[in-house]
Amino acid sequence: MSRRELMQPLHILEKKVLKTLGKIVEADIEALSRASELSIDQVRRAVEWLQAKGLIQVNTTQKTLFTLGPKGAEALKEGLPERRLIQLLKSGLNNLEQLKSRFRDEQEFSAALGRAKRKGWIKIVDDYVELASEPNKLPEEEALEKLASNHSLDEDELTKDSVLYNGVRELQNRPNYISRKIVKSTKITLTDLGKVTLERVSEQDEIDTLTPEVLISGVWRQKPLRAIDVEAPAPPIYAGRRHPVQLFIDEVREIFISMGFEEIEGPIIQPCFWNFDALFTPQDHPAREMQDTFYIRGEASNYADRESIRRVALTHKDGWRTGSKGWGYEWREAEARRLVLRTHTTSITVKYLADYKPKEARVFTVGRVFRNEKVTFKNLVEFHQIEGIAVGPRLTLRDLMGLLSTFYKRLGLEKVKFWPTFFPYTEPSMQSVVYYDRAGKWIELCGMGIFRPEVTLPFGVKNPVLAWGGGLERLVMMKYNIDDVRELYANKLSWLRGSPICQ
Ligand code: PHE
Numbered sequence: 001m002s003r004r005e006l007m008q009p010l011h012i013l014e015k016k017v018l019k020t021l022g023k024i025v026e027a028d029i030e031a032l033s034r035a036s037e038l039s040i041d042q043v044r045r046a047v048e049w050l051q052a053k054g055l056i057q058v059n060t061t062q063k064t065l066f067t068l069g070p071k072g073a074e075a076l077k078e079g080l081p082e083r084r085l086i087q088l089l090k091s092g093l094n095n096l097e098q099l100k101s102r103f104r105d106e107q108e109f110s111a112a113l114g115r116a117k118r119k120g121w122i123k124i125v126d127d128y129v130e131l132a133s134e135p136n137k138l139p140e141e142e143a144l145e146k147l148a149s150n151h152s153l154d155e156d157e158l159t160k161d162s163v164l165y166n167g168v169r170e171l172q173n174r175p176n177y178i179s180r181k182i183v184k185s186t187k188i189t190l191t192d193l194g195k196v197t198l199e200r201v202s203e204q205d206e207i208d209t210l211t212p213e214v215l216i217s218g219v220w221r222q223k224p225l226r227a228i229d230v231e232a233p234a235p236p237i238y239a240g241r242r243h244p245v246q247l248f249i250d251e252v253r254e255i256f257i258s259m260g261f262e263e264i265e266g267p268i269i270q271p272c273f274w275n276f277d278a279l280f281t282p283q284d285h286p287a288r289e290m291q292d293t294f295y296i297r298g299e300a301s302n303y304a305d306r307e308s309i310r311r312v313a314l315t316h317k318d319g320w321r322t323g324s325k326g327w328g329y330e331w332r333e334a335e336a337r338r339l340v341l342r343t344h345t346t347s348i349t350v351k352y353l354a355d356y357k358p359k360e361a362r363v364f365t366v367g368r369v370f371r372n373e374k375v376t377f378k379n380l381v382e383f384h385q386i387e388g389i390a391v392g393p394r395l396t397l398r399d400l401m402g403l404l405s406t407f408y409k410r411l412g413l414e415k416v417k418f419w420p421t422f423f424p425y426t427e428p429s430m431q432s433v434v435y436y437d438r439a440g441k442w443i444e445l446c447g448m449g450i451f452r453p454e455v456t457l458p459f460g461v462k463n464p465v466l467a468w469g470g471g472l473e474r475l476v477m478m479k480y481n482i483d484d485v486r487e488l489y490a491n492k493l494s495w496l497r498g499s500p501i502c503q
Contacts, residue, residue: 009227012208013038013046014055015201021056021190022198028186047188052233055194059187064155064180066168068147071176076144081112083141086121089131096127143167147178155180244499245384245488248476249366252386255410256364259403261388264363266348268370271300273336274347277312278304278354279425280454282327283335287343294370296339308354309333311458322453341370345387346425346469350451353389354459364388366472377484384472386446391465397428400448400466408434408445411475417442426467427452436478443478446470 010018020036021027027035033043050056068076078084081103088099103109113129116122123130142163147153158165171177190198206224207214214220242250253263276288287293304312313331314320342348348365365387373379390403405416415435423429426449433442448468456465473485480499482488487495 009229010197010201011046011049011229011232012226013042014050015208017043017046017050018055018190018194018198018201021188021194022202026187026189028188032188049232050194055191055197057189057191059189061185061187063183063185065152065183066147066155066178066180067152068144069176069179071174072144072147072171072178075177076148080138080140080144081108082115082119082121083135083138085112085116085129086131086134089122089129090134094128094130096124096129099129138170139163139167140170141167143171143178238497241496241501243496244480245473245476247501248479249384249472251411252366252472252475255407256388258410259362259406261362261364264348264352264365265367266345266351266365268342268368269296269339270342270347271303271336272338272340273300273303273309273312274351275340275342275344277316277331277336278350278455278459279346280315280452281424282316282329283332284329285424290372292371292373293343294341294372296341298339299334299337300339301337303337304354308459309336312336315454315458319454320458322457324452324454326454342367343371344369344469345385346467349387349389349467349469350425350455350459353391353451353456353461353465357460358391359393359463361389361391375486377486380473380485380489383485385469386472387467387469389451389465389467391461391463393463395450395464395466397430397450397466400430400450400468403466404432404446404448404468408432413478421447423447423449425452425455426450432468432470438478438481439483443474444470445474 016036016038017032020032024031024035029040029043029047032038032047033040036043038046047056047058051058075081079087084102085099088102093099093102100106100109103112113122113124117124119135121131121133121135123132143153144167146164146167153164153168158168168178172180204224206226207220208226210220210225256263272288276285277283281287311320313333315322315324315326316331317326317329319326345365345367348367349363352361352363366384367387368382369385370382373381375381390399401418404418408414408416413434413436417433417435418430419433421429421431429447429449431444432446432448433444435441436443446468447470448466451461451465451467456462473488476488477483477485
């Protein structure tokens with residue numbers, strides 16, 4: 001490796017820390033910060049980068065240190081209580097009561113007495129204390145002095161000196177004489193590669209920061225600019241972003257718009273009239289029952305013009321002028337006024353037909369619908385539907401299949417099948433399924449059909465209306481390879497942050 005190859009682009013902070021290390025050889029973060037005049041934080045960052053580049057080595061060690069406690073400091077000045085006792089005895093004082101008065105408290109005095117007696121320095125006779133032998137310097141006293149002169153003692157070092165060792169052990173038994181703490185320290189040194197790099201850094205003269213002055217003065221022509229390491233590790237940034245379901249809704253919107261559709265919207269709370277009656281769904285239809293539908297307190301007024309309501313009523317009763325026999329029951333307006341959380345977005349497209357009576361139209365809507373079902377891995381109570389209609393004079397079922405196939409294809413789903421089914425408002429009616437490669441199975445998507453005359457004629461719509469609608473979440477699940485719908489709304493941060501925006 002040539003020297004040049006050894007050189008990796010270095011940040012200005014890295015260079016400063018390298019140079020400082022060259023001077024002080026071995027240091028910790030604080031020492032580097034002091035010597036380099038960089039902040040602790042800047043040194044930390046530089047150290048992390050330099051370490052990643054193999055230019056420095058960071059060794060962390062632990063030490064157990066003893067330092068003087070408040071009682072220890074006191075004893076250092078005045079002597080240990082038992083030493084003070086001996087001094088007092090030597091000065092001629094020997095009455096127990098009198099001796100006691102020279103101590104801070106009862107406790108300190110009895111501790112001094114106890115120790116001196118146990119060691120055989122004194123004898124107690126009645127109310128008097130006799131000095132038996134004067135002790136030499138105690139290990140505790142040695143330790144206190146050493147602690148004072150050294151500021152601290154390293155536990156590992158102690159084992160080398162048995163007097164100090166015993167002294168410290170003894171002092172540990174006395175509350176607040178000394179304290180023991182674990183201190184971590186780092187030692188930062190240059191590696192061989194670091195040393196070579198440092199030489200190069202010292203030799204070279206490059207521009208670290210591109211400033212207006214550098215440009216204006218033309219210095220940039222003479223000196224090289226510091227290279228930027230675009231691969232340097234950096235913390236991930238989690239910027240705000242849209243929810244994957246919202247992203248998918250936008251994708252669906254773009255597809256329909258690219259197919260010449262216009263987006264429409266409508267309220268979530270609907271009178272039964274638009275959710276059911278206008279769709280030729282009889283008033284005793286099981287879909288209307290409480291188990292499936294969330295009814296809302298209150299009732300709708302002015303939800304449709306009187307003539308439309310009259311025609312829908314008659315269509316349900318005997319078919320009105322639609323050529324149908326109707327359902328043959330007495331339609332009640334009270335039922336139509338009831339409010340529901342829409343159970344499907346077909347309520348929005350049928351209202352659009354009634355409002356605009358188009359001869360030709362292509363509209364779609366994406367929105368929330370509500371069904372009172374048990375929440376499971378494949379069912380939510382609140383979910384989204386994709387809904388649309390196409391109106392035109394010569395539209396047929398083939399157009400509908402073509403339309404849906406195109407839509408699925410643009411979502412990346414190539415294999416689509418259709419088969420007959422039943423809806424009260426379409427004839428013929430179909431169900432579509434798409435093949436989901438990753439799971440290796442067919443999945444039901446949109447229901448569809450051509451709106452019956454019982455739906456379109458009461459609102460004055462004469463041309464055929466192709467209609468479809470289906471769940472959105474299933475498509476999102478396929479896209480993200482999820483097999484439990486609930487995960488979409490569990491707000492798991494890892495998924496929300498990690499799910500790719502483009503695939
Ligand atoms: N509304 C139906 C559903 O919720 C789907 C559908 C829409 C069927 C339009 C036919 C026509 O499943």
